[in-house]
Amino acid sequence: MIIGDRKSLAEILDMIKDCRNILITGCKGCVTVCNVGGLKEVQVLASSLKIARKKEGRPITIEENLLERQCDPEYIAEVSDIIHNYDAVVSMACGVGPQFLSEAYPKQKFFPAINTKFFGGATAHGIWEERCAGCGSCVIHQYDGLCPISRCSKSLMNGPCGGSANGLCEISRDVVCIWDMIVKKKMEQGRLDDLLAVAPAKDWSTSRDGGPRKSIREELTQ
Amino acid sequence: MNENKSGSNLENVLRAGHFAFTGECGPPKGANVGHLKEKIAFLKGNVDAVNITDNQTAVVRMSSWAASAISVQEGVEPNFQMVCRDRNRLAMMSDILGVYSLGARNMLCLSGDHQRFGNHPDAKNVYDIDSLQLIALAKKMRDEGKFLNGEAIDVAPKLFIGAACNPFADPFEFRVHRLAKKINAGADFVQTQCIYNMAKFRTFMKMAVDMGLTEKCFVLAGVTPLKSIGMAQYMAKQVPGMDVPAEVIDRLKGVGKGKAAEEGIKFAIEQIEEFKEMEGVAGVHLMAIEWEHKVAQIAEQAKMLPRPVV
Numbered sequence: 001m002i003i004g005d006r007k008s009l010a011e012i013l014d015m016i017k018d019c020r021n022i023l024i025t026g027c028k029g030c031v032t033v034c035n036v037g038g039l040k041e042v043q044v045l046a047s048s049l050k051i052a053r054k055k056e057g058r059p060i061t062i063e064e065n066l067l068e069r070q071c072d073p074e075y076i077a078e079v080s081d082i083i084h085n086y087d088a089v090v091s092m093a094c095g096v097g098p099q100f101l102s103e104a105y106p107k108q109k110f111f112p113a114i115n116t117k118f119f120g121g122a123t124a125h126g127i128w129e130e131r132c133a134g135c136g137s138c139v140i141h142q143y144d145g146l147c148p149i150s151r152c153s154k155s156l157m158n159g160p161c162g163g164s165a166n167g168l169c170e171i172s173r174d175v176v177c178i179w180d181m182i183v184k185k186k187m188e189q190g191r192l193d194d195l196l197a198v199a200p201a202k203d204w205s206t207s208r209d210g211g212p213r214k215s216i217r218e219e220l221t222q
Numbered sequence: 223m224n225e226n227k228s229g230s231n232l233e234n235v236l237r238a239g240h241f242a243f244t245g246e247c248g249p250p251k252g253a254n255v256g257h258l259k260e261k262i263a264f265l266k267g268n269v270d271a272v273n274i275t276d277n278q279t280a281v282v283r284m285s286s287w288a289a290s291a292i293s294v295q296e297g298v299e300p301n302f303q304m305v306c307r308d309r310n311r312l313a314m315m316s317d318i319l320g321v322y323s324l325g326a327r328n329m330l331c332l333s334g335d336h337q338r339f340g341n342h343p344d345a346k347n348v349y350d351i352d353s354l355q356l357i358a359l360a361k362k363m364r365d366e367g368k369f370l371n372g373e374a375i376d377v378a379p380k381l382f383i384g385a386a387c388n389p390f391a392d393p394f395e396f397r398v399h400r401l402a403k404k405i406n407a408g409a410d411f412v413q414t415q416c417i418y419n420m421a422k423f424r425t426f427m428k429m430a431v432d433m434g435l436t437e438k439c440f441v442l443a444g445v446t447p448l449k450s451i452g453m454a455q456y457m458a459k460q461v462p463g464m465d466v467p468a469e470v471i472d473r474l475k476g477v478g479k480g481k482a483a484e485e486g487i488k489f490a491i492e493q494i495e496e497f498k499e500m501e502g503v504a505g506v507h508l509m510a511i512e513w514e515h516k517v518a519q520i521a522e523q524a525k526m527l528p529r530p531v532v
Contacts, residue, residue, distance in 0.1 A: 153336050154306070154347065158354035158403060160396070161333045162388030162415055163462040170462035171338045183396045196399060198358055198407045201311065201351045201370060 001030040001121065002094045003128045004037065004114040009048055012090065015111040016049070016060070019087035024049075024113070025065040025079065025101075027093035034128055037092030037114050039066045045092065045113060070097030076104045083108055118150075136206025136213065142199070144185045149202075151178035157199040227364065227410065228382040230327035231299045232271040234532035235505075236411065236440045241498055242505025243526045244301060244413065244442060245269035245517055247293070249284035258289055262296045264514040268521045269298075270529055271328055273413070273507070276303040280340025287321040294325035301384060302326040305334025310350040311359070311370055318363060322379035330384040330413065331356040354407050357385055361408025383408050387441070388415035389426035391463035398429040405439045412439060413507040416446035416457075417493065419465040427502050436502035443497045446509040447520065448486035451475055487520060494524040 016022055024042050031037030046062040053060040063086070068075040070093035083089065083101075088109040091098040095116040102110050119132040133150035139157070140147045149155050153171045160179030163170025167180045186192045204210065226233050235242050245265045250257050265272050274293060276286035283289075290300035302321045304314060318329065333353040337345045351359065359370055360383045367378035385404040389397050401412065417423045423443070430436055448454045448466075451474045458466035473489065474482040490508075497503045506526075510517050521527050 153338075154333055154349045154352065156333065156349070156352040158352050158400075160391065160393070160400075161353075162386065162391045163335070164391045164393075165462045166392060168462075171336045177392070180393055183393050187393075187395065192396075192399065195396075196403060196406075198354045198403055200358070201355045204350065 001033055001119070002116060003034050003118050003120045003130075004031055004094055004116045006036055006041065006045070006092075007113055007115055009052060012045070012111070012113055013049065013052055016088055016090065019060065020058075021061045021085075021087050023063045023065055023079075023082070023086045023089045025067055025070070025089060025091055025093075025097075027067055027070040027091075027097055029069045029071065029093070031093055031114060034122070035126075037094075039064075042066060042092055045090070067093075067097075070094075070100055073100065073104065076100050080105075134207070135202075135204070136210070137203060139202075142194070143182045144189075144191075144194075146178055146182050146185070148178055148182065151176075157202060228327045228380045230271070230382040231532070232301065232328050233382040233410070235270045235530055238530065238532045240505075240530045240532070241526075242440070242442060243269050243521065243529065244271050244273060244505065244507045245514070246273040246275065246507070246509040246511070247289070247514060248275045248278055248512070249286060249289035251281070251283050253284060255292060258284065258292055259296055261514045262293050262298050265517055266296065266298050267529065268518050268527065269508070270505075271299040271301045273301040273303055273330060273509075276305045276332070276334070277308060277340070278303075278335070280307065280335045280337045280342070280345075282341060287317050287324070287326070290321055290326045291324035299328065300326050301328040301330050302381075303330045303332060304356065305332045306349050306352055306356055307334035307337060307347050310348050314351070314356065314359065315363065315369055318360060318379050318381070319375075322381060327380070327382055328384060329360055329381045330386065331360060331409075332386050353385065354403055357383060357404055357407040357409050365408075382410050384411045384413060385409035386415070387412040388463050389417075389423055390415055390419060390465035394422075394426075398426065398433060398435070401430060401439075402433060402435055405435055409439055411442060411504070413442045414444040415463065416444045416509060418448075418457075418470050419467050420493065420496065422465060424500070427500060431502040436504070440504035441502055442505040442507040443493075443500070443503050444507050444509060445490050445493050445497075446511060447483075447490035447513065447516070448474060449483050449513065450486075451482050454486075487516065487523075490520060491524045494520075494526070 024046050026037045026042040042064050046064050083105050090111045090113050092113045098110040098112045118130040120128050120130040123129045135149050164177040169175035169177045247261050274286045274290045286303050290302040293300040331353050337347050364380050367375050387401050454471045457464045474485050477485040494506050
């Protein structure tokens with residue numbers, strides 16, 4: 001799923017400093033699951049903004065809203081009746097949400113409340129970690145299910161580099177060296193031979209490097 | 223291992239069976255050509271080739287190809303370093319052609335320190351290809367006369383291809399296999415990370431010799447003389463993949479105030495003497511970091527002079 005973090009209250013307050021009446025809209029998709037942009041977070045942000053603006057002596061009116069998914073025009077259409085009743089709209093979806101909203105309602109202003117970070121999952125309660133870089137041509141089977149593209153700081157396909165120490169990456173003691181895990185797993189399973197050939201240069205054209213991407217499922221477009 | 227592939231002096235020295243001696247020079251943080259030439263002058267005649275580092279520790283400096291070209295002008299053979307962090311495959315191939323055209327005959331292929339360590343930690347890193355793939359690319363350009371995409375090169379760059387090797391990074395058991403991968407990819411020579419843990423390096427070299435790797439590739443042992451107790455402690459604690467045993471630090475501490483630098487040089491010279499006798503070691507790579515003026519003294523005391531003319 002897509003993981004995000006909420007922007008600071010100060011940054012959001014600055015975005016909406018000229019507004020007196022806004023809509024905050026959350027999303028029931030990934031951001032609800034990672035506890036950053038669901039109903040509860042919409043309510044918390046609305047309350048926090050109202051309190052802060054009241055303190056400033058410039059109270060603000062805020063409506064709360066939750067869409068099924070902000071990455072689907074069908075659900076975006078659900079707010080067509082109300083969307084122009086506000087000075088601006090704050091989206092708590094990933095970066096897709098405010099863009100779909102902007103495209104559907106070109107006369108309204110949309111502000112992102114979320115910094116979209118990565119594709120990953122929860123490794124413990126309240127902790128999410130990156131697992132996929134969306135490179136468009138998956139190679140994890142070559143590395144025993146561990147992705148060096150997203151999880152090695154240098155995206156090495158022939159690691160580990162000389163900075164690997166005690167299972168940790170050179171960039172930080174908080175970062176695991178995925179190559180240490182790959183090598184150890186191969187050794188434990190007696191399949192080190194898998195790593196002895198030089199993995200050739202990757203075709204990055206399927207990644208973001210190939211330009212903005214599109215996926216077309218012909219059978220569904222009929 | 224007899225046929226010279228590049229016309230490099232370093233390659234000639236190694237193939238003739240001499241114990242090679244390479245140095246290192248970091249380009250200036252600016253366009254201070256005068257200072258660069260001064261540092262290069264300290265190395266002239268004392269080493270077989272000089273590594274010209276490429277934005278080392280991810281700090282911006284004069285480009286390694288330009289500094290390599292200046293080194294050629296100054297009559298000191300450069301070992302042009304290239305990291306994967308700052309260039310995509312197009313820039314790498316064009317820089318390889320460029321530096322070869324300007325007279326470089328050696329190239330060292332490196333991943334490069336992550337930009338988090340440098341002076342632009344907010345930069346985007348490239349890592350389009352990794353160091354193994356860069357070695358294979360340089361070999362393809364030289365031996366097949368082709369670009370990575372298979373197109374023919376109009377006059378191929380004939381470089382003596384080097385790689386780095388860190389026997390002290392983890393997992394230790396895999397390090398010799400990664401060296402083998404680099405050799406299979408096309409590395410003609412490797413220069414190791416600075417060695418302080420001699421026991422571990424002996425073990426590593428035995429593994430490399432037993433696997434036949436030293437028959438296929440020249441291994442130059444990395445030596446960095448310790449200038450101070452502070453430097454030793456910093457390397458021991460702060461530099462990932464660096465192994466400075468406590469006894470080495472204790473040795474510097476034991477000689478008394480103001481004498482640590484001298485003891486550091488003494489230890490480096492003892493290391494060089496041991497490497498000369500160690501099976502599979504074809505030379506020493508001396509990384510006298512911002513200590514270029516000490517290279518002549520170390521070379522002299524380690525009986526590495528005069529350098530052979532092949």
